[in-house]
Amino acid sequence: MTIVPMLLMLLVGVPLANAAGLQSRGRLGVVLALGPAYLLGTAATAIVAIALLVVGVPVLPAFGLALAVVAAAGAFASSRAAPRQELGLRLTAPLAVALVLLAAFALLGAFVAASHPLQVWDAWSIYGRKAVSLHDSGGLDGTFFSDPANAIMHPDYPLLLPLLESVRMKFGAATNGAGTALLTWSLLVAYGWTLVCLLLPLTRWAVVPVIAFVLVPGVYQQALSGYADLPMAVFIGAGLVFTAAWLRTGSRKMLAAAALLLAAAACTKNEGVLAAAVVLFAAALVSGAVEGRRSREPLLALACVAVAVLPWHIWTARHGLHGDVPFSDGLSPSYLADRTARAGAATSSLVRQAFGPNWPLVLPTGIALALAAVAVRRLRALAVLHLLAGIGFFAVLVWIYWVSHNPIGWYLATSANRTVTVLAFIAMSAVVNLLATERVPQDRASGGAA
Amino acid sequence: VAERARVLTSVACVVLLAIVAAARAEPTISDLVRHLPERRLSAHDRATAGGRAVGVNADFVEWLRARNGPRATYWLAPASARTDAAVEQWVTYRMLPRRLAPTPARAAFLVWYGQPGSRPDVAGFGRPVVYAPGLMLARRRGAG
Numbered sequence: 315m316t317i318v319p320m321l322l323m324l325l326v327g328v329p330l331a332n333a334a335g336l337q338s339r340g341r342l343g344v345v346l347a348l349g350p351a352y353l354l355g356t357a358a359t360a361i362v363a364i365a366l367l368v369v370g371v372p373v374l375p376a377f378g379l380a381l382a383v384v385a386a387a388g389a390f391a392s393s394r395a396a397p398r399q400e401l402g403l404r405l406t407a408p409l410a411v412a413l414v415l416l417a418a419f420a421l422l423g424a425f426v427a428a429s430h431p432l433q434v435w436d437a438w439s440i441y442g443r444k445a446v447s448l449h450d451s452g453g454l455d456g457t458f459f460s461d462p463a464n465a466i467m468h469p470d471y472p473l474l475l476p477l478l479e480s481v482r483m484k485f486g487a488a489t490n491g492a493g494t495a496l497l498t499w500s501l502l503v504a505y506g507w508t509l510v511c512l513l514l515p516l517t518r519w520a521v522v523p524v525i526a527f528v529l530v531p532g533v534y535q536q537a538l539s540g541y542a543d544l545p546m547a548v549f550i551g552a553g554l555v556f557t558a559a560w561l562r563t564g565s566r567k568m569l570a571a572a573a574l575l576l577a578a579a580a581c582t583k584n585e586g587v588l589a590a591a592v593v594l595f596a597a598a599l600v601s602g603a604v605e606g607r608r609s610r611e612p613l614l615a616l617a618c619v620a621v622a623v624l625p626w627h628i629w630t631a632r633h634g635l636h637g638d639v640p641f642s643d644g645l646s647p648s649y650l651a652d653r654t655a656r657a658g659a660a661t662s663s664l665v666r667q668a669f670g671p672n673w674p675l676v677l678p679t680g681i682a683l684a685l686a687a688v689a690v691r692r693l694r695a696l697a698v699l700h701l702l703a704g705i706g707f708f709a710v711l712v713w714i715y716w717v718s719h720n721p722i723g724w725y726l727a728t729s730a731n732r733t734v735t736v737l738a739f740i741a742m743s744a745v746v747n748l749l750a751t752e753r754v755p756q757d758r759a760s761g762g763a764a
Numbered sequence: 765v766a767e768r769a770r771v772l773t774s775v776a777c778v779v780l781l782a783i784v785a786a787a788r789a790e791p792t793i794s795d796l797v798r799h800l801p802e803r804r805l806s807a808h809d810r811a812t813a814g815g816r817a818v819g820v821n822a823d824f825v826e827w828l829r830a831r832n833g834p835r836a837t838y839w840l841a842p843a844s845a846r847t848d849a850a851v852e853q854w855v856t857y858r859m860l861p862r863r864l865a866p867t868p869a870r871a872a873f874l875v876w877y878g879q880p881g882s883r884p885d886v887a888g889f890g891r892p893v894v895y896a897p898g899l900m901l902a903r904r905r906g907a908g
Contacts, residue, residue: 419793422793422796422797423796425800425803426796426799426800426802428803429802429803429805429810430799430802431802431805431809431810431811431813431814432813432814433813433814433817434814434817435814435817435818435850435853437814438814438854438857439853439854439857442814442857443856443857443860446857446860446861447860447861450834450860450861451861458863461863461864462866463856463863463864463866464856466849466852466853488807488810488811490807490810490811490858491810491811491814492805492807492810492811492813519774519778522778522781522782522785523777523778523781525785526781526782526784526785526788529784529785529788529789529792530784530788530792531788531792534792534795534796535795538799674784674787674788675780675781675784679777679780679781682773682776682777683770683773683774683777686766686769686770686773686774687770689766689769689770690766690767690770693770745777745781748774749774749777749778
């Protein structure tokens with residue numbers, strides 16, 4: 315029963331994936347589209363459900379209504395979608411073996427995640443606590459979120475993860491948090507599936523980095539932890555992959571899918587808003603270098619992201635809930651100048667983590683491929699998009715540590731290993747996108763344009 | 765030249781990532797397999813794993829949950845329990861939907877999470893029920 319909400323989000327995501335032009339003809343085409351369908355369905359359902367929660371709709375009706383809205387929107391968009399195209403992929407024996415191994419790994423992880431206890435501090439104290447409150451009170455309880463006894467749970471953090479977990483609790487999941495990882499693990503699986511769906515038809519080699527990536531400790535261990543950093547990174551990483559697909563093909567449907575996923579990232583963690591802005595500003599900057607791409611399109615996508623997070627931020631402002639990042643101080647040159655040592659400490663710690671044993675060769679390969687592609691005219695925009703996204707988000711992280719009031723040593727020691735996760739997902743997007751340039755079938759390169 | 769350099773970089777990156785995949789396969793799968801016995805854990809063990817991981821007596825908190833209704837409010841004492849982040853956060857998380865009262869006077873019961881040998885010293889609560897030395901529960905005096 316506890317996987318029913320996840321299956322429902324997959325179901326309403328199928329027409330969204332179809333509308334985005336992700337479903338190709340044939341059984342393999344339909345199966346490959348299930349990964350992005352799950353991500354899109356989850357993103358859309360959670361965004362709508364959070365907006366409904368904020369206006370006072372209880373958890374289960376909000377989830378049900380959100381499913382209905384997304385299903386209707388998906389069916390409408392899907393009815394206007396172009397006919398499905400050929401997949402352009404022949405399932406060779408080595409490729410089939412690689413996909414079966416990936417599927418076996420996904421199942422093993424799901425088997426573990428389904429009973430894994432919620433052990434990691436922030437996972438139970440922040441996200442578990444909110445999920446239990448949503449489950450017990452049946453909706454958003456302003457007195458709970460403003461209670462000083464719960465201030466340690468960062469009441470202003472967005473609700474995507476706690477909301478979805480509370481829905482699973484309504485469907486019978488344990489309220490003690492055991493099995494929460496099934497949700498985060500499923501998002502990781504859908505991310506890998508999305509890379510395979512989007513990029514395997516362009517190059518079979520894309521399967522190698524996907525296998526390596528899911529096996530590194532920074533990825534699979536976090537998927538079992540219950541932290542929100544990995545789900546946010548999944549949405550940012552997939553959003554960047556779709557943004558790159560827009561840049562490559564000109565398909566506005568790809569950019570719409572990117573906006574939806576980036577909005578979900580912004581509804582998962584506060585940094586998600588900044589990461590989404592970095593990705594879409596980078597896309598706007600490089601769009602001028604590609605014929606037929608307009609910079610106003612990613613900026614419009616950014617406006618959609620802002621609209622998606624607005625209900626939650628209005629609710630938190632109305633209840634006097636503020637984050638611990640002092641944004642106004644953080645733009646003051648004198649404030650920044652007084653604490654430059656923090657910037658240095660943050661930079662060295664983040665670099666150490668990003669290039670450390672949790673992410674073996676992930677960032678170096680992403681950077682190497684992007685730098686090599688910058689020199690090639692036809693790939694320059696794609697490479698610069700990833701370099702700007704990576705550098706931009708790194709700068710955002712340094713700035714957050716720089717301006718925060720938290721003791722820097724403690725802050726870095728307890729979070730730097732997780733906050734670099736988005737950088738690894740940006741690097742992975744660079745790797746698969748820049749490998750997938752050897753052969754671009756004409757039907758995909760032009761046929762997807764809206 | 766640039767295209768050739770890029771293709772060589774691509775090949776090198778695929779080879780390196782294949783090596784990463786080969787090197788990580790065994791430790792990652794072993795790590796996941798190591799977690800499989802968690803399926804046989806009792807509901808109690810799953811519920812207390814997070815508290816035990818941060819050094820809290822999580823069994824005591826489950827004992828408290830079993831003895832107080834979901835609407836009851838409580839006060840956490842002594843002061844050291846409220847300043848110990850692990851104790852304060854685990855207790856307020858697992859006791860949900862029971863809420864920590866803003867003052868002892870508004871609490872229906874007292875959770876005493878002290879050192880062995882310590883005794884509750886908060887006015888207004890009755891004789892404590894001892895779970896273990898230093899870990900006690902006391903109800904508001906006069907409450908049914």
